[in-house]
Amino acid sequence: MNDEIAPIPKTWRTKVAAILREGKQGSVIIRQRARRDWASLPFCPFDYELGDALASALDDDNLVGKRHEMDETGESYAFIFPYRSVSVYAKVNLTTDEIVIVYSAHRPLKGLELL
Amino acid sequence: MKGLKERLERIEVEEPVHIPNLDGIGIAETIQVKVPAWRDPKDGEVYLDAEATAMLDKVKARHMGLLLPEQIKALRKRLGLTQPQISEMLQIGEKTWTRWETGRERPSRVINVLLFALSDGKLDAGYLHSVARRRSDWAVPLAERPCAPRNPWLNAVQEMWQGWQPEEGQELAQAIQEAIAGWLISRGKPGDVNLQMEAKITFMPATPPNVITVHSMKQAAVAGHGVQPTKPDALSSRRFEIPDEALIA
Numbered sequence: 130m131n132d133e134i135a136p137i138p139k140t141w142r143t144k145v146a147a148i149l150r151e152g153k154q155g156s157v158i159i160r161q162r163a164r165r166d167w168a169s170l171p172f173c174p175f176d177y178e179l180g181d182a183l184a185s186a187l188d189d190d191n192l193v194g195k196r197h198e199m200d201e202t203g204e205s206y207a208f209i210f211p212y213r214s215v216s217v218y219a220k221v222n223l224t225t226d227e228i229v230i231v232y233s234a235h236r237p238l239k240g241l242e243l244l
Numbered sequence: 245m246k247g248l249k250e251r252l253e254r255i256e257v258e259e260p261v262h263i264p265n266l267d268g269i270g271i272a273e274t275i276q277v278k279v280p281a282w283r284d285p286k287d288g289e290v291y292l293d294a295e296a297t298a299m300l301d302k303v304k305a306r307h308m309g310l311l312l313p314e315q316i317k318a319l320r321k322r323l324g325l326t327q328p329q330i331s332e333m334l335q336i337g338e339k340t341w342t343r344w345e346t347g348r349e350r351p352s353r354v355i356n357v358l359l360f361a362l363s364d365g366k367l368d369a370g371y372l373h374s375v376a377r378r379r380s381d382w383a384v385p386l387a388e389r390p391c392a393p394r395n396p397w398l399n400a401v402q403e404m405w406q407g408w409q410p411e412e413g414q415e416l417a418q419a420i421q422e423a424i425a426g427w428l429i430s431r432g433k434p435g436d437v438n439l440q441m442e443a444k445i446t447f448m449p450a451t452p453p454n455v456i457t458v459h460s461m462k463q464a465a466v467a468g469h470g471v472q473p474t475k476p477d478a479l480s481s482r483r484f485e486i487p488d489e490a491l492i493a
Contacts, residue, residue: 154293155249157293158291161281161290161291164259172264175304176301177349200286224247
């Protein structure tokens, strides 16, 4: 079931941001599609910037998102955040064994609406 | 059912690395790089981890001509500076420099040019220090700035160019002083700053009016008893050119 748009719980944001910032090997994985979308943004960002950008976005107490049920067990949210001069749509899962999976990181496809 | 970690299989994929153009808003070149990846046999999805993305970033940095983390660290060591010192000199956060040294972050192309100039010895660390100090000075309101007449360098400059407006003279003299001091400090050994400051400004009649020639006084520096009359060392002289627009007719 997909919930409506609402503020993303602080506990989830804090945990995911901490894992992203720590950057421990094996604790963060990025779907190939997401990595390619991110790398193709107009300013050609480095790959490391994605983790930092997501972590910074998650620091925002007012960040809203849409909960998604993914195949992988865990808690997933989609949200839109500004990075440099663009908006970025991201979908991130915090799995039950505390792995952060980045499923999406691209320009929003439907304006600023969360899919 | 197996968890994600147990399910994933090791594979190798070819990933595009886009090299930005100099404007930073377009792709100048795309390179294909082979990196290790993970495949989920359940749905065929491919994932990349930190090892792979670090490899991709390294290739990108190399193609952009950025200094590598080990080169950045070596540069700091060669300059004999600590991380806080070099961060202060470049007016950046200490964490930023640390991240450059570890490869966790990369310097911008602009900063990279500056680092190369430092690395190649084309830019004095002492001069950069003086610029950083001047930047701090600008943050101080004009009314709170140190009184100009106490500044011997200013006096010297004002003596040369009579008719300067005091405020403009003060700012320019301060800039000249810091440029000269930065150069002198960069020539000295750590701890010798005061001795190296015992230098002499020579206004050469033959040079254009907006040029100051400075000679360091080797003998004075060695003796440590202030400036003594000595023959200027031609090899240690340097000319500082002042922008024409700073002069008042």
